Amino acid sequence: MKIGLYSLDVEMSESKESALNKMSVSLSANDIIEDSAFFYKEIMEREQLGNTHIGSGAALVHSIAQTVKQEGIYLYYLSNPLTHWHFNETHPIKLIVLYAIQSVDSVNLKCFRKFSSLCADDELLQELIDQQYSVEAIKKYLAD
Numbered sequence: 001m002k003i004g005l006y007s008l009d010v011e012m013s014e015s016k017e018s019a020l021n022k023m024s025v026s027l028s029a030n031d032i033i034e035d036s037a038f039f040y041k042e043i044m045e046r047e048q049l050g051n052t053h054i055g056s057g058a059a060l061v062h063s064i065a066q067t068v069k070q071e072g073i074y075l076y077y078l079s080n081p082l083t084h085w086h087f088n089e090t091h092p093i094k095l096i097v098l099y100a101i102q103s104v105d106s107v108n109l110k111c112f113r114k115f116s117s118l119c120a121d122d123e124l125l126q127e128l129i130d131q132q133y134s135v136e137a138i139k140k141y142l143a144d
Contacts, residue, residue, distance in 0.1 A: 001071060001072050002073075003138045004074040004075065005074075005135060006077070007077050007079065008076045008078050008079065008096070009022075010022065011080055014082060016059075016082065016084060016085045017044065020040060020044065020047070021040050023076050027039065027074065032069060033069060033100070034069055039068075042065045042067075043061055043098075051086045055122060055126070056122070056125075057091050057095060057126075057129050058094065058128070059095070059096050060097045060099070061096055061097065061098045062101075064101055064103060068100045068101060071100060071108065072100060074098040074100060075098075076095065077095055077131060078093065095128065095129045097115075118141060
């Protein structure tokens with residue numbers, strides 16, 4: 001499972017849709033997905049199912065799409081916190097975590113569950129938001 005850390009330039013007043021579109025374009029530019037417009041559409045369909053905000057300042061976005069070329073967990077650190085993620089959100093989003101896979105299998109499911117458990121721990125999630133984890137540290141956590 002690939003782990004990627006990226007920066008994403010956004011304005012505080014930008015919408016979730018705008019940020020996710022920029023993220024999709026970045027994924028395409030980094031050869032992680034084939035079609036940014038299709039991938040964005042897939043993400044937005046998933047977003048309609050429920051709020052993806054987790055903890056104080058992060059969102060866990062996921063997509064299962066055949067356009068994914070490199071399955072992985074991609075962390076996008078935002079240049080400015082987004083204040084318009086969800087209509088009743090009180091914590092601005094500083095980090096978008098994307099779990100991108102082609103299909104659900106036992107390996108992907110195990111990895112998603114393991115990473116979700118990290119995100120469910122407020123202290124560990126805050127460390128992730130504060131960029132205290134390297135790619136190697138995240139891989140080690142997932143392997144344990």
